[in-house]
Amino acid sequence: MSEIQNQSNQAVSSESGPLSAFDLFKRQDREVAKKAIAARLLRNGVKQEDPVDLSYVPKEGETLEPLTPESGNEALEVYRHSTAHLLAAAVLDLYPGTKLGIGPALLDDPKGGFYYDFQRPEGERFTPEDLPKIEKKMRDLIKRNLEYKRLEMPKAEAEKKFAELGEPLKCELIEEKAGATVSCYTIEGTPFVDFCLGPHIPSTSKIKAIKLLSIAGAHWKGDETRPQMQRIYGTSFFSQEELDDWIKQKEEAEKRDHRRIGPELDLFSFSDAIGPGLVLWHPNGALIRKVIEQFLNDELYRRGYSFVNTPHVTQSELFRISGHLENYQEGLYPPMTDKENEQIEYRMKPMNCPFHIQIYKSKQRSYRDLPQRYAEYGMVYRYERSGVTHGLMRARGFTQDDAHLFCTPEQLVGEVIACLDLVDFVMKAFGFEYKAELSVRHATDHSKYLGSDEVWTMAEAALTDGLNQYGLPYVRMEDEAAFYGPKIDFKVVDAIKRTWQLSTIQVDFNLPQRFGIEFISSDNKPHQPIMVHRAILGSFERFFGILIEHYAGAFPVWLAPVQAIVLPISDKYNEQAQKVEAELKAAGHRVASDQRSEKIGAKIRDAQLKKIPFMLIIGEREAEAGTVAVRDRVKGDQGAIPVAEFAARLSELNKTRALTT
RNA sequence: GCCGACUUAGCUCAGCUGGUAGAGCGUCUGAUUCGUAAUUAGAAGGUCAUCGGUUCAAAUCCGAUAGUCGGCUCCA
Numbered sequence: 001m002s003e004i005q006n007q008s009n010q011a012v013s014s015e016s017g018p019l020s021a022f023d024l025f026k027r028q029d030r031e032v033a034k035k036a037i038a039a040r041l042l043r044n045g046v047k048q049e050d051p052v053d054l055s056y057v058p059k060e061g062e063t064l065e066p067l068t069p070e071s072g073n074e075a076l077e078v079y080r081h082s083t084a085h086l087l088a089a090a091v092l093d094l095y096p097g098t099k100l101g102i103g104p105a106l107l108d109d110p111k112g113g114f115y116y117d118f119q120r121p122e123g124e125r126f127t128p129e130d131l132p133k134i135e136k137k138m139r140d141l142i143k144r145n146l147e148y149k150r151l152e153m154p155k156a157e158a159e160k161k162f163a164e165l166g167e168p169l170k171c172e173l174i175e176e177k178a179g180a181t182v183s184c185y186t187i188e189g190t191p192f193v194d195f196c197l198g199p200h201i202p203s204t205s206k207i208k209a210i211k212l213l214s215i216a217g218a219h220w221k222g223d224e225t226r227p228q229m230q231r232i233y234g235t236s237f238f239s240q241e242e243l244d245d246w247i248k249q250k251e252e253a254e255k256r257d258h259r260r261i262g263p264e265l266d267l268f269s270f271s272d273a274i275g276p277g278l279v280l281w282h283p284n285g286a287l288i289r290k291v292i293e294q295f296l297n298d299e300l301y302r303r304g305y306s307f308v309n310t311p312h313v314t315q316s317e318l319f320r321i322s323g324h325l326e327n328y329q330e331g332l333y334p335p336m337t338d339k340e341n342e343q344i345e346y347r348m349k350p351m352n353c354p355f356h357i358q359i360y361k362s363k364q365r366s367y368r369d370l371p372q373r374y375a376e377y378g379m380v381y382r383y384e385r386s387g388v389t390h391g392l393m394r395a396r397g398f399t400q401d402d403a404h405l406f407c408t409p410e411q412l413v414g415e416v417i418a419c420l421d422l423v424d425f426v427m428k429a430f431g432f433e434y435k436a437e438l439s440v441r442h443a444t445d446h447s448k449y450l451g452s453d454e455v456w457t458m459a460e461a462a463l464t465d466g467l468n469q470y471g472l473p474y475v476r477m478e479d480e481a482a483f484y485g486p487k488i489d490f491k492v493v494d495a496i497k498r499t500w501q502l503s504t505i506q507v508d509f510n511l512p513q514r515f516g517i518e519f520i521s522s523d524n525k526p527h528q529p530i531m532v533h534r535a536i537l538g539s540f541e542r543f544f545g546i547l548i549e550h551y552a553g554a555f556p557v558w559l560a561p562v563q564a565i566v567l568p569i570s571d572k573y574n575e576q577a578q579k580v581e582a583e584l585k586a587a588g589h590r591v592a593s594d595q596r597s598e599k600i601g602a603k604i605r606d607a608q609l610k611k612i613p614f615m616l617i618i619g620e621r622e623a624e625a626g627t628v629a630v631r632d633r634v635k636g637d638q639g640a641i642p643v644a645e646f647a648a649r650l651s652e653l654n655k656t657r658a659l660t661t
Numbered sequence: 662g663c664c665g666a667c668u669u670a671g672c673u674c675a676g677c678u679g680g681u682a683g684a685g686c687g688u689c690u691g692a693u694u695c696g697u698a699a700u701u702a703g704a705a706g707g708u709c710a711u712c713g714g715u716u717c718a719a720a721u722c723c724g725a726u727a728g729u730c731g732g733c734u735c736c737a
Contacts, residue, residue, distance in 0.1 A: 102736045115735090128666080170737080177737045184737090195737050216732030217664025224733080228664050231732070259730095263672090272710085272728055330662095385662055387733080570694040597694070605698035619696055629697080637697055 021064045022054040022202065036066035037206055038078045038199045051078060053150055053199040069238035073107050076238075080105035082148060082201040083210055083236035084114040085185060089192035090137035091232070094130075097121045100194065101169055101220060101229050112246065113235030117218055119169070119227070126230050131212045134232070138210055145205035147188040150198060158182035162195065169220065170195045209243035210236045252496055258548035259391040265553050265610065268392065268544075277389040277396030279541050284561040287590075288547075289540055291559055293377060295429065295657075296401060296536070303422060305375040305403060310355035312379060316345045321514055322354045331382045352378035353508075353533060356404040357515045360529075365519040370529060371407035371415055377540065378402050392545030399540040405532040408519070409458055412530050416466030416488075416505065419534050423490055423503045424472075426536050430547065431556075431659045432492040434502070436472050438463055439480035439487050450483055451509035459507040459530070460486045484510035494550040502543070506533045554611040554633065557653040557661065564650065565612045566593035566628070567603045569619035576623040580616065580643055587647045589654075608633060613661060616646065632661055 025033035039056060041048040042063040051067055051074060058064055067075045084103035091098055101117030120126065153161070155178050162170040174182060174195050185196045187204065201207070212234040220226040237243040254260075262268045267285035270278065281289060300307070316335055319325045325332070331350060338344035349355070356374045365372070379399045388394060405415050420436075427434050440460050441449050449456065463486055467474050474488070481487060485507035491499045508531045511517075518526040537543035547555075557563050564584065568577040574595045584591040592612075594603045600617065607615045616628035627640040641649075653661060 104736055106735070115732095117736095125665085173737050182737085197737050214731060215665070218733045219663075221736085222734055224663065228733080230664080233732080270728090276728070386728095387662065387664095390730095567697090569696055572694065597692095597700095599693095599695050599700060600697060601695090602699050603697090608698055615697080617697065621696090631697060 018057045020054060021052065021056045021058070021066075024058075024064060025054075025066050032066050032068065035068040035070075037069070037075060037082075037201045038067040040065040040067050040071075040074070050197065051199050053148075054202045055150065056199075077105045077107060078199055079201060079207070079238065080107075080114040080236050083207055083234065084116045085148070085187060085192065085194060085196070085200065086138050086141060086204060086207060086210075087114070087134065087212070087232060087234055088116045088118075088194065089187045089190040090134050090141060091116070091118060092191045093141075094134060094137055095120065095124070095126075096191070097124075099169060100167055101231075102173070103194070113213065113233060115218075115231050115233045117220070117229045117231045119220075119229050126215050126232065128215060131215070131232070135210065135212045138212075141187070141190065142204045142207050142210075144189065145203050146190065147203045148200040149186045149188060150200070151184045151186065152181055153184070155180055155182050158184065158195065161193070165193060207236060208238055209240045210234060211243060211247070249496065253498070253549075256496070256549040256552045257391075258393075258545040261548050261553040262392070262545075267548065275396070276386065277384055277394070279392060279395055279397065285544065287561045288555065288559050289544065292537075292540070292543075296426070299422070299425065300375050300403075303373075303418060305373040308356060308359055308374045308376050310349075310352060310359075310376060310378060312349060312381070313346045314349055314355070316347050318354045318358075319347060319350070322351075322511060323514060324350060324354075331384075333381050333383050348381035349378075350380050350382045352376055352380065352400060352402045353404055353511055353531075354515070356402075357511060357517060357531075360406055360517055361515065365406075365529070367408055367519055367521045367527075370519055371405055371411050373403060373405050375401075375403040392541045392548075395539075395541050398542065401535055401537045401540060401543075403534050405534065406517070406519075406529045407532070408521070408527070409455075409462075409530055412459065412462035412507070412532070413465050413469070415532060416463055417470050419505045419532070420466060420470045420472055420488075423505075423536055427490070427492060427503070429657050430550070432494065432502075432550070434490050434492045435499075436467065436474040437477050437480075437489045437491065438467060438474045439477045439482070439489065441481050441486065442479035445479075448483055449481065451485065451513075455509055456486070459509075463488055463505075463507070482506060482508075484508050492546075494546065495552070496549075498549075500546050502538050502546070503536050504534065504538070507531070508533055554613075556657070556659045557613050557650065558657040560611075560613050561590060562592050562610070562612050563590045563654070564592075564614035564616055564646075565607050565610075566591065566616045566618060567600060567607065568593070568595060569600050569617065571595070571597055573618045573620070573623050576618050580618065580628060583643055584647055584650070587651070589647065589650050604631065614646075614650075634661065 021039040022033060022036065025036050036054060038051045039054060041052045042065065044061050045063065067078065069075055081104060084105065088100055088103055099119035101119065103114065103116030105114045106112055155174065158178065159171055159174050162174065182195065183198060184193055185198060185200055186193045212232060214233045216231045216233065217228050218231040219228050235246065237246060265284060266282050268282055269280050270276070271280060274280070316325060328350060333348040335345040335347055338346065356376070359374060360372060377399050379397060381397045384394060384396050389396060407415050441456055446453070467488065487504060487506035489501060490503035492502050493499050512528050512531045517529060519529050521527045566577045566581050568574050577593045577595060581591050581593040594607065596603070604615055611633060613633055615631040617631060618628055622628055622640055625640065627642050628646055629640045630638040630646060632638050
């Protein structure tokens, strides 16, 4: 990375005036200067958080590095933020009287891009037909190569200026956020002025590839009590190729959408007669779920878990004690009143933990009994607001693969390591890469956290030691812990590089205290056990949705509802097909046969669309030889092999949970 | 919950500014007996999401309800 010392700046500034970042870069390397869109600022060699404009004139002790398209997210953020300004300029030009909200860049996929919030005058609003017009105007502005100008002024002056411009929301922001000096940006030749920290690209022609995406409602500052504005989403890239790739990626994600694939492959559905967010698992989906459950069952037994079962409803009292009633009132289904005693109300359960605690509490526990590990695939019900349900990903009724560990402080590290190993084992089985995040308390401000310093220090140390001993790299997130304890979260990366938050390991100081659970230690005195909540898949519903998208519906053999389908060439070989089907079924495989009077091409096509891993074709040759011609859904025709050989192959794939054939 | 869009046969979708429904796929019945991604003929199938209104007349216009979809932390 080229680096320009301020000394050189001072050396020349006497003759030709002070030199800007751009001037300095140009001296160093014309090509780099041409590509630069902003500059990274180093003060006494220390990188400053916010980049600066190319017009920035460095001060004593400051060094600059160019920010180019190759600089990654830092540059992309500046670029997209500038595109958001361009959008606002185009909108103001086309729709005078529009008030500005905010317009930040977005980096996270799938929302990568930017948006700008607008308030149109009473009675006016954007419609989807406006987007092409606005986009066209943006392109016009790009062609005119207009300059992004930075203005600085005292706070009072800025407030006056925006008041004159009729931008009340901007005034509110200045009031709240601004220091003594306020910076603004304009785009030359447009009515656009924005209160903005910057930095921005030097001129509109730097913007190479844009696309406006959608219009949505958004409340000012995300606050529902504030007026609703119209938000325009868009995205921009340094090149058309990158934009095209992004569009392709989006289309790929749409093709994989579990809400499309689910009904297509007859995996699950929703029914208006039942209600939003309540899932019907069809035979194919339920079968996959059973296979996953069986896989987990075996593993959990092996790892010393006990299985428990608890009811779906409970007297509200349980959740009053746990604090959920107070804190999550909105998220609960409304209460049911007891028929015989109006004083008693029941609730659908939103969590399993208090039930497991009741099991723990059912008798006195000795330190010799610990750890207790209770696992349950517990169905819980949360009243998600009507606008937020999303297929299997966000449902109102879902099944947690929940477990609660009750242990002594000394046992915590060991339990953490065991959980890490379980997460690793399960994620690898499904072919997921993953990353870990350790969420701990704020370094100094502990006011919002419950529990003593002593116990927090112990728990954070146990999680950290566990991660280190297990050898798992992690990101430490300060101030991201839950109020009730520190945690480790896992993010998996799917087949098309999207990340999903799945597993979690959380230490809880709150519930043991609220429910007053204890164990008798070797000192013959009661102590409070450490409680750990842990989920691997999170919820079966959501995990299934993620799996469908991860595999695009083409499940590996061990999960596929139908692992192989027998396809007779014509009716003449139906009998042989039935024999082969029966033989494979007897060997424990999930096999079907297609005995319709269709041509083989049609049968193959249908099997292919159902994403069945193997097609076993039987014609005259195979019937005579007792073989099947194996067609792999990915690799195509594999030639004929004896039925027994195919059965052995299927067994092997199933046993090893192979992800490919 | 809020903003916007959408809801027509099992599925995907046509149906122009109101004149009372159409295709492809699928299903069913028959013919065909076929060698690696769609053989063929015929038939059945819809209170146009639901309820209400305007009109001589509503899938079409208006309103309400339900459901689905895109959003509603990202800051000057």
